[in-house]
Amino acid sequence: MESKDYLKDISEIKDLMNKSSRFISLSGLSGILAGVYALIGAAIAYWLVVEYSHGTLTLDGKIFRLVMLDLFLVAVLSIITGIFLTTKKAKKHGEKIWDATSQRLVLNFLIPLVVGGLYILIILNQQKYGQTGALMLMFYGLALINASKYSIGDIRYLGFIQIILGLICAWFPGYGFWLWVLGFGFMHIIYGTWMHYKYDVKNK
Known part of the structure; x- marks a missing residue:
C-alpha cells in the first residue's frame, strides 16, 4: 500500500514539475x-x-502586393484565433496565460520566426523570391522545434515535417506553392485534429 502511495506521489510531483516548466494549454482547434x-x-x-x-508574379506589381496582404491576413487571423482559443483553454484549466513559462515559449518561437521573416524580406527586396516558400516552411519548422521545449513536446514533430517540406521545396522550387499549401494548410489541419483529440477531447 505504501509503495502505491509512494509511486502516486512521484507521479503527482512529476506532473507538477512538467506543468511548471511547460505551457500545455495550446489549443489543437x-x-x-x-x-x-x-x-x-x-x-x-x-x-x-x-x-x-497569367501565372507570372512580379515584385513591383499590384497583384504581388495583394498576395502579400493575403498572406499577412492569414497570419493575423491565425495568431488572433490561437490567442483566443489558448486563453479560453488556459482559463478553463486554471492556468495562467502569461507567466514565465509562456513568455519563454513566445520568445523561443519568435526568434527563428522573426529572423526568417526579415531574411525573406531582404531577399524579396533583392528580387530573389524563388526560395520564399522553402524558407517560410523551414524557419517556421525551426520556430516550432525551438518552442517545443516550453510547450507540448509533440509540436516538434510538426516542426520536423515543415523543415522536410521546406527542403523538398528548395530542391523542387517549381512546386513551392503546393508544398506551402501542404505544410501550412493540410499539415496544420491533420496535426491540429490529432492534438485536439489527444489533449482536448480526452482530457474533458
Missing part, C-alpha cells in the same frame, strides 16, 4: 483553423495570380 485559413488564403492567392497575372 487553433491549429485546425490556422490550416483552414491557410487553404483559403492560398486559394485566393492562386486565383489572383492565375486570373490577373
